[in-house]
Amino acid sequence: MLCCLNPACHNPPNPDGTIFCSNCGVGLVVLRNRYRPIKSLGAGGFGKTYLAEDIDKLNKKCVIKQLAPQVQGTGALQKATELFEQEARRLEQLGEYPQIPTLLAYFEEDNCLYLVQQFIDGQNLLKELQQQGTFSEGKIRDLLQDLLNILKVVHQHKVIHRDIKPENIIQRGDRKLVLIDFGASKQLTKTVMTAKGTMIGSLGYAPLEQMQGGEAYPASDLYSLGATCFHLLSGIHPWELFTKQGYTWVSSWRQHLQQPVSLELRRILDKLLQEDYQQRYQSAEEVLQDLNPAPPSTKVSSQPPISTPRASAKSPVKLKAWQQRLLAGVAITLGGLVLTQFVGYVRYGLFPTNPISVIASQDSDVFLTRTLTGHSNSVSSVAISPDGKTLASGSDDKTIKLWNLVTGEQIRTLTEHSSPVNSVAISPDGNTLVSGSDDRTIKLWNPATGEQIRTFRGHTGYVNFVAISPDSKTFASGSSHKTIKLWNLTTGKQIRTLTGHFKSVDSVALPVIIRPQSLEPDKQQVISVAISPDGKTLASGSYDNTIERWNLETGEPIRTLTGHSSQVNSVAISPDGKTLASGSGDKTIKLWNLTTGEQIRTLTGHSDWVSSVAISPDGKTLASGSWDNTIKLWNLTTGEQIRTLTGHFNRVYSVAFSPDGKTIASSSYNTIKIWRLR
Structure with a gap:
């Protein structure tokens, strides 16, 4: 068989x-008298x-790419030629x-450009x-x-691929x-390549910076890899979601999965798809x-091991009478200390019947008293009742637990x-539990009986x-x-809707070729509120x-506070109403004067997103x-970091x-930890 070119x-x-x-009547050729299509x-x-055969290599299969751009105009043809040579x-x-396929030849013949490369059988x-x-989670990890x-x-060679998608990934017979x-690849100059006005990449897989102006970074390829994983996990082409939601689909991708994935993989994909x-x-x-x-490192003592003579199994070591009395005294003393500590835990409520791990933090005045398990997915929100007796938790498993x-x-x-369920709150009088969900509803519950009181509808988003x-x-x-x-x-009646939060953003016209402006506001979703x-x-x-900041009585915006370089995940107001704390995806916490809007200070120390902030009832401590x-x-007051509590594995x-x-x-993820401060 011979193919017409x-x-x-x-x-x-x-x-x-x-x-x-x-x-078509055109003469059939073998390129360079070697490559037969x-x-x-x-x-x-x-x-x-x-598909071709290399005559010089015993008809070994190879692939011929022919430049035949379906474009018009000198500029478009020039771009096509440039990309082909690239x-x-x-x-x-x-x-x-x-x-990565090997290049076998690149040449011009009969006024056409040809590229010959290794054939990948798969x-x-x-x-x-x-x-x-x-795909299963295991296949995605592989x-x-x-x-x-x-x-x-690829990136070590200063190259950005710019078009990673399932079609461009082949699985060989050896499963590699x-x-x-x-x-579409581009040489990376210094740290970023910019070619304004050039849009390269596949719709749905290409990140914002690539679609907006042709910018490409190693992180751009990683976004496309994340979108590829989503497609293979869900069976849904990212473009289907993009046409409806713009880039905001990346914040809710897991809702489209047919099977849940582990928190570890979710965390990786979340970060790939930022x-x-x-x-x-x-x-x-x-x-x-x-x-x-x-794996966790095992601390090794810097002191050299002490060598002691090994007692023979046939000749047990015999202790003298005074040695036996000394060891007995030490054992009694240690036993008394352990018993005293045990009684202390019981007395202060630090040794409950629920499965517990009592762990001293960096300072002995904070203890992890228990871990609550029962949810089957991430626990998004927790709230404690005014009497301090009941805890409510809302989870991605669609349930609320008391x-x-x-x-x-x-x-x-x-x-x-x-x-x-994204958020739960218990009213100050303790009579009502409120929950907000991705199902676009808010539900009211009687926390004492678990009875559902009312469902609120009106939001068109999560x-x-x-x-x-x-x-x-x-x-x-x-x-x-x-x-x-x-x-x-x-009464359950809606009082008003506040819609002035995003004036400064809506007034900016983003030159995204395929991104309708009507999709842009979904990006600025409200993540957290505090009264x-x-x-x-x-x-x-x-x-x-x-x-x-809003006037709650009139619904009028008072002031916009700017300073974070990423999304604001959580806000909290101090008991005296003077200080506002905000936690952000930029890994910082900012403290603000609630009256003037002035930024007081920035707290740094976390190595990843700050997802939640809370202020103690006495107004002295921020968590x-x-x-x-x-x-x-x-x-x-001072912004000083007091201590770090460790114990969560996610x-x-x-x-x-x-x-x-x-x-x-x-x-x-599926756990709640209770810490006791003394």
Whole structure:
């Protein structure tokens, strides 16, 4: 079989011995008298691809790429030629790596450009998805392991691929993955390549910086890798979500999965899919470190081991009478100390019947008293009742659980939400529990009986956060659709909707070629809200990196606080109403004068997103929970870091103080930890 190389020929196969194409009449050729095209593999925007045989290598199979751009105009043809030559240069540069095709030849013949490369025997991952269905977590981890090692080599050569997607990843017969199609790749100059006005990449897989202006970083390839993993896990093309939600789909990708994945993988994909490239992993090596965490190191004493004579099994060591009496005395003394400590734990309520690990923190005045288990997914929010006896927790498993904070026993599970529960709050009078969910509803519950009182509807986006006023008459809800709603807790009526939070963002026209402006506001969803102790001021934190202060009585915005460089995940107001604390994706906590809006100070120390902040009832201590798996305690007046609480094995989502300020509850993946402060 011999294939016609006329780009306009729609039926190129011809039997051996044919001189002219039976379809178009063009003469059939063997390129350079060596590469014989035998089958058409497909056509793209810039050219056609053929399976071929290398006559000089015993008819070993190879791939011929022919430049045949389906474009018009000198500029477009020039760009196509540039990209074609670029691919050849990248393959020459990288082709020695076994999981990147090798360049065999690059030449011009009969006024056409040709690129000949190694043939990879296998099928691409899109075809595998179509034939075998969605990928398991194990297959995705294997994919990441393979692709990240390839990207590490690519990026070390200062090359950005710019078009990672399932079609460009082939699985060979040995199950190893091969990254193909370097036609869109670009040499990285210094730390960033910028070619304004040029949009390279595949819709749905390409990150914002690449689609907006042609900027490309190593983190851009990592975003595309994250989008590829999502497609293979869910079976949903990212473009389908992008056309409806813009880039905000990356904050809710896990809702589209057919099977849940582990928190570790969710955390990796969350960071790969950050809209802001600076918030993503910055190198393939960083992702590999999270994918393959090192085992905990065992501390080895710097003192040399003491060598002691080994007693013979046949000749046990005999102790003298005075030695026996001394050892007996030591044993009695140690036993008394242990018993005293045990009694102390019982006396102070630090040794409950629920499974506990009593761990002293860096300072002995903070103890981890118990770990509550029962949720099957991440616990997004915790709240403690005014009497300090009940804990409420909302989870991605769509449930709310009520716990006896004293004994750690689970009281009941509330199961009426149809999507993850993002926030729970208990009214100051203790009579009402409020919950907000991804199902776009807010539910009111009687915490004493577990009875559902009322369902509030009105938000068109996910309900991210709820907060109740000090008089227990009003509550506020923040939504992913850039709105805050105020509700009458007693009647269930909506009081007003606050919609001024994003004026500064909406006024900016982003030159994104394919991103409708109507999709942009979804990016600025309200993540957190807090109400001042006097019930007059509401503060809201958002994805637009700002905090807005509102007059709760009139609904008018008072002031916008700017300073964070990433989304504001949590806000809290001090009991005296003078200080506002905000935790952000920029890994910092900022303290503000609530009256003037002046920034007081910035607290640094966390190594990942600050997901939650809470202020103690006496206004002296700030607690912050972070994706670095820790809780930090701070002196609210001086900003000094007091201590770090460790014990969670995954990111911390929420922290809350008890009314007496002596207990802290913190939540993570399917666990809640209770800490006691003395």
